Amino acid sequence: MVSSKVVNTYPLSSYTFGTKEPKMEKDTSVADRLARMKVNYMKEGMRTSVEGILLVQEHNHPHILLLQIGNTFCKLPGGRLKPGENETEGLKRKLTSKLGANSPALVPDWEDYPHICYSLALILGKLQIGECVAIWWRPNFETIMYPYCPPHITKPKECKKLFLVHLSEREYFAVPKNLKLLAVPLFELYDNVQRYGPVISTIPQQLSRFQFKMITN
């Protein structure tokens, strides 16, 4: 039998969540964002970005960690690679910047030794970056992206890759104060393009080939 790849998924309650200083969006509007993208494209060529799919379980169902900005917009943690940067290293850098503790002093329960380990895990980039599950292409300086490079597009403006991130049994996440970190079940994402957009709402289909081993405490 062709066996599916097994992914260990730990309960949300295994993880510890703290806060850190706000991490503001670089752009205040979609127009600003596309304009900045254009300027960067002129300097560096195609933008390459990486995002992480961090999984936890609740009630034996996989949930994905999403960062919520304001009351509606959700995104995966990640961001733009520096020119020439390795994808795995770049994603570790971005995850540490978005969700890692900046310094052990920010870790709550300082007395509690294991928490220091968790924060160090994120600081030192011991995160295990797993399988690439999707690649999206932006043909123009517009919001629309496609899961293929459309025919006749010879100079796409962005290539975005989504990777599974294998969390260990314990992690400490430091969430920027202006953001919320939500654990959203696959059944909420599925077929919900209105709420989560085309990239996030089809993650359940992209993860369906994995077998999630639900580990309980």
Added chain:
Amino acid sequence: MVSSKVVNTYPLSSYTFGTKEPKMEKDTSVADRLARMKVNYMKEGMRTSVEGILLVQEHNHPHILLLQIGNTFCKLPGGRLKPGENETEGLKRKLTSKLGANSPALVPDWEDYPHICYSLALILGKLQIGECVAIWWRPNFETIMYPYCPPHITKPKECKKLFLVHLSEREYFAVPKNLKLLAVPLFELYDNVQRYGPVISTIPQQLSRFQFKMITN
């Protein structure tokens, strides 16, 4: 850099298409189909089915081979496994039954030696079954399926797996006379759930992680 898996994709014109005797659907209505599913479930338990994603290229864009029944309904080639049957072997059996030449006598251009090889490739099951790209679950004896087993469903009624099938440079396909074999571009499938349904319309997202190497004649 994490490199994407490369999939060789040959031009549609590399392949030869003939016809064979009609292969009728076992059921004449959705209600009949679900009723038969129920009867089989009582005898054999959960239905496991396998379907193949066969890729070709035209104009440097990947196309998927779909079987069209009547004027609208499209499906992937594949079908139900026998109890205990190996997934790879079962999919080869189904592909041979749906698209393989029954006997060398059915091959057109009998004089043309390579065509015999192509037909033999399908007859002898030399097809290379590749990566599992999606798994869909049917929780009830209903048409709706999900890309995960919904929480609280302990006895799903069907598990359907989609596999990439790596075609070689030359193949001969014998298409049942009551069906049409269509090469549908990814851009036509994408975001087109109305026409192709939830399973087929999200294949582009599931294939996005692969790098298609377009091979020309």
